[in-house]
Structures are given as C-alpha cells and as structure tokens.
Amino acid sequence: MDWDDLRIFLAVAREESLSRAGRRLGMDASTVGRRVARLETALGRVLFAKTPQGYAVTPEGAALVPHAEAAEVAAQAAAEALTQGGLTGQLRIGAPDGCANYLMPQLAARLMDEHPGLEIQIVALPRVFNLSRREADMAIAVSRPQTGRAAIQKVADYRLHLAGHADYLDRHPPILGPADLRGHRMIGYIPEMIFDRELDYLSETGADHAALSSNSVSVQMQAIRAGAGLGIVHDFAIPFAPGVRRVLSDRIALTRSFWLLRPADDRRSARLNRLAEAVALGLRREVARLESLVDAQG
Known part of the structure; x- marks a missing residue:
C-alpha cells in the first residue's frame, strides 16, 4: 500500500x-x-x-x-x-470574514516570507467550520466550542466600537450620548444569519433592528464607509477604512475573543503544532498592531 x-x-x-x-x-x-x-x-x-x-x-x-x-x-x-526545520506544504485556515479580510492576509504574507515552502489557503465563511470533515486544517472561531473533540487555544481578545464615516457624521447632529442614536440608520447582521451569539452586537447600541444588514462584516464595513449609517466594527478593521471613526467610544465598547481550533488528533503532529503557534502569535501581534493605530488616532 x-x-x-x-x-x-x-x-x-x-x-x-x-x-x-x-x-x-x-x-x-x-x-x-x-x-x-x-x-x-x-x-x-x-x-x-x-x-x-x-x-x-x-x-x-x-x-x-x-x-x-x-x-x-x-x-x-x-x-x-x-527542509532543515522550515515549515512546508499546504495549510488551509478557516476564519470568519472579518478576521479573514483584515488580519489573515498580513499574517499569511509574514508566514510565507519566513517559510518559503509553505502554501496557505484562507477560507472565509460566515459560519462555523466542520473540522471533522477537514474543511480546514485549523479554524478561527469567535466563541469557545462547548462540544466536540477539537483542540482549543485562545488566541487574543479584540475590541469593537460603534463607528460611522465622517461624511455621515457631518450630515447629522452631534452624537453626545446613547440617546442621540435614535433616528440614526443602523447597520448590522441579518438576525437569522447570525451563526454565533458573540456576533449579536446590535443590542449593545440600544437599537432593535438594522436599516441595512448583511451576513458579512466586510459588507457592513463598506456600507459604513459609504455613509449608509452607523454600525459596530472591529477596531482592527478601522485602519483599512479611511474616514471611518469611532463614536461614543467611552460608552459603547465591546470585547470579544478569537479561538484557534484544530482536530484533536492533530496535536500529534509537530508540524501542525508549530503552525498553530505561528498562527496564534501572528494574529495576536496583528490585532495589537492595528488596534494601536486606532488608539493613536484617538
């Protein structure tokens, strides 16, 4: 055989x-x-x-x-x-689209620079990955699984805030407190397509529905950039959206976590253990780098 x-x-x-x-x-x-x-x-x-x-x-x-x-x-x-210790072969990583769009490209670039024999596939899907079917070698999740046999590792906390584009904010009265949000168009997830309870952000603003909604956080961000309304966004995504700035950052602030999941049996693989550590460290550093840029802007 x-x-x-x-x-x-x-x-x-x-x-x-x-x-x-x-x-x-x-x-x-x-x-x-x-x-x-x-x-x-x-x-x-x-x-x-x-x-x-x-x-x-x-x-x-x-x-x-x-x-x-x-x-x-x-x-x-x-x-x-x-390959004298270098990481090689294919690595398929599943991630929610916010992480896949705003964090994974930089991480993949650095990993491939450090390990030229590595080939990376990024699968961005707005749902939970099925690792038992090997949809991915490892996956980033926004909540810790309560069932299954996956090897679970916390990667990093990340922050989210209410935000809007300067053009939208300039056309509307100043927002000095949560009460001033009434009458504003809100942007968020399609309720029945929220695949994880940790993504149910809208209630944090006091709004009961979104005027514009999508199952994709990247689409939501583009709608905010277009001046369609206000929405909860990842701080690490703001540097990629010129003109978008946080609103009521001292009053409406969320913290969530990324978790790295792998099939439990993969812990026997030294290669995958090294890749998991590299991915976790890279994501942690990239979240911190991008959030520091937002903090510097005030």
Whole structure:
C-alpha cells in the first residue's frame, strides 16, 4: 500500500466527494475514482458507499482512516526534516470574514516570507467550520466550542466600537450620548444569519433592528464607509477604512475573543503544532498592531 493512495483515500473521506477531493488534490475526479478503486482492489475491501449526498466511508473505510492519518503525519514530519526545520506544504485556515479580510492576509504574507515552502489557503465563511470533515486544517472561531473533540487555544481578545464615516457624521447632529442614536440608520447582521451569539452586537447600541444588514462584516464595513449609517466594527478593521471613526467610544465598547481550533488528533503532529503557534502569535501581534493605530488616532 503506498502513501499516495492513502492520501487520496483521506481526501475523499474528508470531502465525501470525488470532485471536491480532486480539487483539493489538484487532479480530476475520474483519476481520484480510479485510484480509490485501485486501493479497494488491493485491500479487498469496499471503502466507500456511494449515496445521493456523495461518498460515505464504510465501516472498513472508517477503520483505515486513523492509519492513513498516522501515515499523513509521518509524511509531513519527513518533509519537514528534509527542509532543515522550515515549515512546508499546504495549510488551509478557516476564519470568519472579518478576521479573514483584515488580519489573515498580513499574517499569511509574514508566514510565507519566513517559510518559503509553505502554501496557505484562507477560507472565509460566515459560519462555523466542520473540522471533522477537514474543511480546514485549523479554524478561527469567535466563541469557545462547548462540544466536540477539537483542540482549543485562545488566541487574543479584540475590541469593537460603534463607528460611522465622517461624511455621515457631518450630515447629522452631534452624537453626545446613547440617546442621540435614535433616528440614526443602523447597520448590522441579518438576525437569522447570525451563526454565533458573540456576533449579536446590535443590542449593545440600544437599537432593535438594522436599516441595512448583511451576513458579512466586510459588507457592513463598506456600507459604513459609504455613509449608509452607523454600525459596530472591529477596531482592527478601522485602519483599512479611511474616514471611518469611532463614536461614543467611552460608552459603547465591546470585547470579544478569537479561538484557534484544530482536530484533536492533530496535536500529534509537530508540524501542525508549530503552525498553530505561528498562527496564534501572528494574529495576536496583528490585532495589537492595528488596534494601536486606532488608539493613536484617538
């Protein structure tokens, strides 16, 4: 049994689809299917059952998964040893879109400068990632999971404030206290699309609904930049939005946390442990850097 066949088997088991596995592996779906069939023939076992939803792992396939994952860890360790300690290979990180847009690009740039053999994929989705299906090697979350077997690490606290664009603020009466917010257009999340309770910011302003809403924090920020109204924004995003400034920063201030999640079994991988530490440290530093720029502006 060769490692390449096990690598393809793992991709199908995680993606539950030949086409998705093929995209992840950089090969066409028909080739993936042939390789899976070859492995099944070699083992004399049926590893997948084809269903209307995709390819489901059979009990025999499930028994093979931990052995394939152990081979994966060994292959990654061997590759790392040959690069004299440098981190190599692909790293897929899932993150909510605020983190993905305003923090991850700088972090990825620094990591790739430090480790030229590293390839980074950033998956920005406004929902919780399914690590058991290997949608990502690790994911950033905005609340600590209460269930599941993920390895959990707190990364950093971050701040949010009510903000508006100077053009919008100049066209409206001064906002000296929370009572002055009445009559202003508020911008926030679509209520039924809030995938984590920690994202329910609007109540902090005393508003009961948003005049303009989106499931994307980046869209919300662009609406604020366009002068559409006021909204709660991440302080670390403000340096990317010229003209946006905090409102009632001494009265309306929120603190949230980022958490780094990984499949529990990945703690056996020295490579992934090093990557997790690098990601956590990089995010912590980037949040602090960007928030300090906002503090300097007052």
